[in-house]
Amino acid sequence: MKNYISTLGSSTYERIKKDIIFGALAPSANLKLDGLKERYTASVTTLREALKTLASEGFVEAAEQRGFFVSPVSKNDLIEISDLRILLECTALKTSITNGDADWEGNLVSARHKLQMIEAKMRAGDTGQIELWKRYDWEFHQALIEACNSQNLLALHAIIYDKYFRYQILVLTNRGDEAVAEHCEMFEAALARDSQTAIKVLERHIRLGLEHTLSAM
């Protein structure tokens, strides 16, 4: 269940990635190796490995011989990312609802329960657990599509999800109640094996999030 991070290399990679997604490393920020060495207490070797990997995933850009910087953000990029998320996640959702077994249902119920708990807290004004909220939102969406029978699709989706999420954090404000209701609808439709409805709601969910974020940029 837990994602054990054993080597310094992989934990450094995870930390930088998290800092980019949550904005601690701002879009377009210059990533000097000397600076990162202090910040993450790792050697250039380790840091470059992490940065190269992040570059290949698109969280970082590498300017040959001139270092790395955090991938910039733009309205156009957000639109591309949102369209891709709709494409990938809806495709996966459809087959997942068709194929999902009892384990899938159980896991989905569990994920939705945890998401509801944190959503209630957030609604009550507790904004100190954004990381946990991200995790539970992710686990819910992941649980929905997990039975899609394509590891390759899930892998691509995971990256796109994170990129979409960075924009949400960027504008800080949350859609709140509306998004919570969409999660409910998706959950109900999925359990009822109504993939058509589930997909429709998911697309709306992503598209409204896009519009909300766009208007705040």
Next chain:
Amino acid sequence: MKNYISTLGSSTYERIKKDIIFGALAPSANLKLDGLKERYTASVTTLREALKTLASEGFVEAAEQRGFFVSPVSKNDLIEISDLRILLECTALKTSITNGDADWEGNLVSARHKLQMIEAKMRAGDTGQIELWKRYDWEFHQALIEACNSQNLLALHAIIYDKYFRYQILVLTNRGDEAVAEHCEMFEAALARDSQTAIKVLERHIRLGLEHTLSAM
């Protein structure tokens, strides 16, 4: 136009990737750093950077603390990759045909011309230019979807295309005439801005390639 490779790091990355796609490094092959050091005349630092990047793209798998190996192949993986290629490339093709301008048409005509030339040679029995054939096939498919207005989509597609291609090389035999005809049909449909037909042919093109490869595995 040309993809200049300036640092040892990026050229090493490209060489290993090519060796994986063309099978010089066989599926599941163990990638010991000492061995690679000789083969690519590069240091472990450089090699690890390349391998980590390839791992993040899925051409290599990294077993923490126990080294790297070439990603294995399987029928199931090929099916996943083919489905993803259809999803991504058909989506891109649709918008590309809608948006493509005169430059797009010109580039497409050029790409198709070069592809036809090499296809004729291949049909005549010249099998010594598989790398060039790969390049022209790629450039043709890329030219078709280039105007899709999503760099993010094109980036994901590029990786999936390469993974699909590795399987084609793996079974060595080529569909030949059939595939050539499909390229023609796609080209005509694209220029006629008949995206429905183009998409239909593209899906058939990929699916027949899949079946051809599957049956040889």
Next chain:
DNA sequence: TTTATTCAAAATTACAATATTTTTTTAATA
């Protein structure tokens, strides 16, 4: 036959050397 222990192989990481880019300073020209 199983469990420790030791040894060898291999991966990970730090550090140092090299090469490249960027900035600053100096010199030359209009």
Next chain:
DNA sequence: TATTAAAAAAATATTGTAATTTTGAATAAA
């Protein structure tokens, strides 16, 4: 004097090597 060009210096990225850690195999003890 202002402006451009050249040279030098500083900052930074890239790459190689060596030290450290971890794993896997071989041997010895239970």
